[in-house]
Amino acid sequence: MTPTTILMLSASAGTGHTRAAEALRVHAAMAGGELEAVHLDVLQFVTPLLRAIYTDVYNLLVGRAPGLWSRLYRATDRARPRGRAHKIRRWAERISSRALLREVAQRRPDLIICTHFLPAEMLSPLCGSGALACPVWVQVTDFDLHQMWVHDHIAGYFAPNDEVAFRLRERGIAAAAIHVTGIPIMPAFSHQFDRRGCARALQIQPQMMTVLLMGGGTGLGSVIQIAERLLALHINFQIIALAGKSASTLAALRELAARHPGRLTPHGYTGHIERLMACSDLVVTKPGGLTTAESLAMGLPMIVIAPIPGQEEHNANYLLERGVALKAFDMVTLEYRIRYLMGHPAKLEDMRSKARALGRPEAARAVLDTVMAKLHA
Missing domain, CATH: 3.40.50.2000 (Glycogen Phosphorylase B;)
Structure with missing residues (x-):
């Protein structure tokens, strides 16, 4: 039987997103050949400028200017998803991530799980146009929900708790598409x-x-x-x-x-x-x-x-x-x-x-x- 290919997409802006994706990959590898899981850091497939914005600039803001980061976090959460600022940002991400889109197309996964909002945002238009046929899922990795996690054409969302699930519904996500599972962690944490x-x-x-x-x-x-x-x-x-x-x-x-x-x-x-x-x-x-x-x-x-x-x-x-x-x-x-x-x-x-x-x-x-x-x- 041909194994199901799952592509885990994270972004190394902080370690949590990559650790969640790696936890999913390790659990999938334990399925005894039924699943073939690959984990990619999307920031390795974007332009140096976009990578610097999501790593160096982010680390600089949270380390040296947390007040500015706090205002930016709130402002982007409150901004209209289809407003001008978000449109410009998505356009810049799209032209900076062509290598990632080529990589996804070449791997031809059966499904994709995103543990960071960036790959979900990049793939959402492809799902809507039919250019990407496989389902794309999103795993929220904090006990919080920022607007940038929420996108059209996503197969479903995994929420860490009931409150985040409620907030997803308030953002317009259908209840049937939301699953309260927690945050993926390594198998060792279930041992006694x-x-x-x-x-x-x-x-x-x-x-x-x-x-x-x-x-x-x-x-x-x-x-x-x-x-x-x-x-x-x-x-x-x-x-x-x-x-x-x-x-x-x-x-x-x-x-x-x-x-x-x-x-x-x-x-x-x-x-x-x-x-x-x-x-x-x-x-x-x-x-x-x-x-x-x-x-x-x-x-x-x-x-x-x-x-x-x-x-x-x-x-x-x-x-x-x-x-x-x-x-x-x-x-x-x-x-x-x-x-x-x-x-x-x-x-x-x-x-x-x-x-x-x-x-x-x-x-x-x-x-x-x-x-x-x-x-x-």
Whole structure:
């Protein structure tokens, strides 16, 4: 039997969109030859100028001018979809993405799943004209819905929760085309981990209260500064601190760990974050859509820090409203939140229970089951 070819299209503007697409690809690869899945980053098939706008300019705005980014986010969300500004933007994207359209045509997929609004926007006119015959689906990757995710001629939408599904309906999407599945994450997040075994592998104490530190932010400083401040607290807990891909940050964390033996365990980039989460009681993190979905799947309470205006602010609000996270605005607030949770274990357990209830570790499988059922209906 000829396998069904699925094309996952993401955009490396931030890591969440690519991680969701990769999660779908990995789940599809587990189907035993029934599915042939390919993941493409669309920004590798556009002009250098468009790629720079979606990566360098975006990173500059959220890092150096978050207030400006916030205004831009709101303005583009409120603008009429068929207004002049959006028409000009879509025209520029269309002439800058001819290589992508050629690549899609050459691969001749049976269906396409977009985990970023950009490829969905590029393919929508082709679906409408009949130039692209296969169905195109859209997976929303934050607990928020911006206008730029919503397009004509899309086969269906996958929403992370009921609120986003409601907002899709308010934007004119038919209820039958909306499926509440969650955000796709890797298969490992559905496993049951033995905390003691994971802790032994990481060479940390399994019984000690553990905080997973996944970055710094405005008002708090770097991950190094946060770890140093927390280590100065006279509380019996240990820290797992992530340096990402920064060699200098990892080196600085190792120096700090040497001064606090048994209290701090630094890690660089890891493809097994689920094992670190399995050893942790609390995570301090920015509220990105994928990190949020992964933490919920692991039943891990959060203290959210430095949310990017727009989508991450909405993610943070969702977590706060559901009682699975607290928010720290600065270092003093972070210290207070940690002291409070350490002193109120019942509160921490309540957050953990609520996080487990919200987690959707099987989201990717639900997405694939839905698109396949529709394809063969």
